[in-house]
């Protein structure tokens with residue numbers, strides 16, 4: 001799949017969480033912040049933001065003028081006030097820079113509200129264990145769909161390869177050209193590091209799959225809590241409920257970051273009611289081309305009549321396994337619609 005660096009199509013910029021009109025100050029009163037410093041949002045916690053500004057960490061609140069507009073992890077924001085980062089100081093976020101991408105979910109399929117989860121990522125790593133807990137392709141498919149919708153490049157990381165073989169999952173995702181990596185205790189993370197290099201990658205995975213173990217291995221000294229799952233709540237006591245952006249160190253010790261990992265809390269569901277099938281198709285240029293011959297309103301699923309995708313298979317232009325895998329993930333979206 002050929003994509004530009006940011007992984008998004010040029011028409012994807014419109015209307016990302018612009019503040020509503022009533023919350024926006026009248027233009028003539030709006031101060032000009034264009035020369036304010038720009039920082040990256042690392043965490044969001046009850047109206048407080050931890051920002052990385054150059055090589056210092058700064059705490060901040062949101063300026064009243066931003067109203068209810070969301071500020072999310074990964075956002076690039078303009079900040080004013082005390083940006084020294086010294087103990088007890090608090091800067092003010094006055095503007096969110098236009099987002100390149102937004103990964104969204106709806107809490108449930110019947111939840112009408114889209115919740116932006118992470119801004120400005122360009123890759124989505126889905127972490128799945130090969131056993132303990134057993135892999136759930138339905139969940140992987142749903143997260144993939146959210147990633148394609150957001151214009152993120154997918155990456156599948158299969159952990160616990162010491163416990164079970166990866167064949168089945170490889171067969172399910174290779175036809176979609178999803179890169180798949182496997183890990184196990186002590187395995188070489190070189191290829192994963194290469195894929196993370198210079199990019200911002202969201203890590204998503206069900207609780208217990210070994211996500212913290214992986215993040216700790218990638219970022220020595222980080223010490224994310226591993227395996228502290230509370231039996232009663234199914235949630236680690238110290239597990240944060242929102243995402244956190246973590247800079248990846250350069251292995252040779254040079255300054256700056258080698259990329260960003262945005263770690264998200266274990267997901268149990270990934271609602272997709274905000275996703276349209278057309279945007280999933282658009283993530284696969286070869287398939288999108290074949291749908292040009294479809295009848296109007298074709299949904300391209302396995303029940304579709306005269307679908308151009310079936311024609312493409314008949315003509316030998318599309319591998320049957322690719323179409324089958326594509327329809328499986330399309331179904332992950334459509335089944336969301338079937339149970340509103």
Ligand SMILES: Nc1nc2c(ncn2[C@@H]2O[C@H](COP(=O)(O)OP(=O)(O)OP(=O)(O)O)[C@@H](O)[C@H]2O)c(=O)[nH]1
Nearest residue numbers: 159160184185207208209210211212213226227266
């Ligand atoms: N056998 C095996 N066990 C692993 C592997 N990776 C992690 N584990 C174990 O799996 C358990 C869960 O690992 P975590 O890293 O806490 O999983 P997590 O996905 O971060 O889970 P949450 O913190 O609940 O989100 C721990 O006991 C780990 O030691 C692996 O590759 N093989």
Ligand SMILES: [Zn+2]
Nearest residue numbers: 294298300307
């Ligand atoms: Zn079709």
